[in-house]
Amino acid sequence: MAETRKVALTVNGQGYEKEVEVRYTLADFLRHGLGLTGTHLGCEHGVCGACTILIDGRSARSCLTLAVQADGRQITTVEGIAPSPDQLHPLQQAFRDHHGLQCGFCTPGMLTTLLEFLRDNPDPTEAEVRVAISGNLCRCTGYQGIVAAALDAAKRMRETKTAP
Amino acid sequence: MKPPPFSYHNPKTIPEALALLGRLDNAKLLAGGQSLMPMLNMRFVLPDHVIDLNQVDGLSYIREAGEEIEIGGMTRQRDIEFSDLIRKKCPLMHEAILQVGHRQTRNRGTLGGSLCHLDPSAELVTVAAALDATVLVDGRNGRREVAFADFPRSYMASAVEPDEILSAVRFPVWPDSHGYAFVEFARRHGDFAIVSAAALLEEDGAGKILRTSVTIGGVAAAPVRLPAVETGLKGAKASPELFREACEAYRKIDALEDVHAPKSYRQHLAAVLSRRALEAAHARAQQRPARH
Numbered sequence: 422m423a424e425t426r427k428v429a430l431t432v433n434g435q436g437y438e439k440e441v442e443v444r445y446t447l448a449d450f451l452r453h454g455l456g457l458t459g460t461h462l463g464c465e466h467g468v469c470g471a472c473t474i475l476i477d478g479r480s481a482r483s484c485l486t487l488a489v490q491a492d493g494r495q496i497t498t499v500e501g502i503a504p505s506p507d508q509l510h511p512l513q514q515a516f517r518d519h520h521g522l523q524c525g526f527c528t529p530g531m532l533t534t535l536l537e538f539l540r541d542n543p544d545p546t547e548a549e550v551r552v553a554i555s556g557n558l559c560r561c562t563g564y565q566g567i568v569a570a571a572l573d574a575a576k577r578m579r580e581t582k583t584a585p
Numbered sequence: 586m587k588p589p590p591f592s593y594h595n596p597k598t599i600p601e602a603l604a605l606l607g608r609l610d611n612a613k614l615l616a617g618g619q620s621l622m623p624m625l626n627m628r629f630v631l632p633d634h635v636i637d638l639n640q641v642d643g644l645s646y647i648r649e650a651g652e653e654i655e656i657g658g659m660t661r662q663r664d665i666e667f668s669d670l671i672r673k674k675c676p677l678m679h680e681a682i683l684q685v686g687h688r689q690t691r692n693r694g695t696l697g698g699s700l701c702h703l704d705p706s707a708e709l710v711t712v713a714a715a716l717d718a719t720v721l722v723d724g725r726n727g728r729r730e731v732a733f734a735d736f737p738r739s740y741m742a743s744a745v746e747p748d749e750i751l752s753a754v755r756f757p758v759w760p761d762s763h764g765y766a767f768v769e770f771a772r773r774h775g776d777f778a779i780v781s782a783a784a785l786l787e788e789d790g791a792g793k794i795l796r797t798s799v800t801i802g803g804v805a806a807a808p809v810r811l812p813a814v815e816t817g818l819k820g821a822k823a824s825p826e827l828f829r830e831a832c833e834a835y836r837k838i839d840a841l842e843d844v845h846a847p848k849s850y851r852q853h854l855a856a857v858l859s860r861r862a863l864e865a866a867h868a869r870a871q872q873r874p875a876r877h
Contacts, residue, residue: 423590424590424591424592424593426593443591443592443593443635444587444588444589444590444591444593444625445588446587446588446622446626449587465586465587465626466586466622466623466626466627467619467622467623467690470687470689473689476692479663479692480688480689480692481689481692481693482619482689482690482693484622484626485618485619485622485623485626485690485693486618486622486693487588487593487615487618487622487637489593489595489637490618490637490639534688534689537688538688552774553688555687555688555773555774555775556686556687556688556689556690556775
């Protein structure tokens with residue numbers, strides 16, 4: 422019988438208590454244990470960035486984190502970015518407006534990464550945005566739309582004084 | 586692409602972690618997980634026990650210790666990146682850490698994990714060699730100090746024994762006026778360098794070299810320093826010609842060869858990047874306030 426542990430964590434503001442196999446990655450736990458399939462798994466070895474989530478506000482690859490390590494932590498996934506079910510976050514809206522996604526596979530990782538980045542740096546240069554998403558692979562957009570969306574989102578949030 | 590079954594342990598203190606290491610067979614220490622987790626996912630490693638150091642107290646800090654800076658083994662690379670103390674006293678490390686992986690991996694990855702993993706191309710390994718760091722290793726019989734020159738034992742194998750833990754690293758501080766540069770060549774931003782070069786330079790007001798350290802990463806199992814070149818530069822007046830001539834020595838390193846680059850290309854990069862690093866370090870030494 423595989424070894425399990427009980428974990429208690431908060432995901433997108435909601436508390437969960439679950440028994441989890443200790444070898445389970447946080448990504449698999451979010452997807453299979455909690456049904457939050459917005460977090461995508463591309464490479465499963467820390468290269469593609471699609472599985473990026475926030476742990477206590479810091480971006481991390483959920484395929485390189487064990488679910489047991491999330492015990493007691495606050496997790497934010499792509500499902501937790503929008504302020505309400507019928508309203509997009511300014512960053513999401515900017516992705517929509519600037520063709521920041523096509524197939525959408527990299528999008529959850531792009532959004533979570535940029536959310537943390539824009540908190541650290543609300544007024545970035547284009548070069549800084551490109552470095553910030555250097556750990557996220559996109560095979561559709563050529564990154565142009567994503568960079569434009571990030572810069573526009575930063576501008577909109579500064580103008581409306583919205584916290585990322 | 587899922588980790589194999591293992592038993593998980595999360596000690597809260599170093600003695601507790603050491604006791605587990607002493608008692609358990611085939612155990613792996615889990616630091617930031619940015620190398621071990623991919624290796625588990627790909628089943629390159631099959632440990633019976635994973636001992637997670639993330640809850641061990643007192644392993645994450647950056648502080649001044651006399652003339653040196655001491656950094657705890659579990660200090661995140663991000664904390665080094667944003668440390669004012671590192672930026673001021675150890676600017677070589679600041680410049681290097683910006684080239685370590687990506688934002689997401691630096692948020693988790695640790696100093697101790699990177700050094701113990703000992704990838705030949707890892708930036709922090711090259712920095713530790715460049716600065717003549719001292720590694721503090723805890724074991725059942727207490728703490729021992731390992732000079733970084735003696736830290737790499739062979740390819741991706743360090744002097745930390747299976748029942749020991751790297752608890753901290755001390756980095757000597759160079760005078761405020763020193764020049765520094767960390768340059769690397771990688772296929773993509775954030776990749777491991779194919780070759781990297783770290784240069785430190787102390788000059789007098791007239792551009793005479795008082796002391797230098799030149800380290801090449803990615804060319805061999807451990808970072809390469811050539812004492813003859815460093816001694817040769819001492820006392821000379823810094824100039825592009827001097828650096829160009831001196832750096833030809835790095836072309837003769839018996840370099841690694843792999844799928845990323847043949848030996849001859851690594852040797853070429855070693856000569857070019859060491860020269861660029863010295864030139865950049867010299868330019869900075871000229872700009873920074875003189876010592877006296």
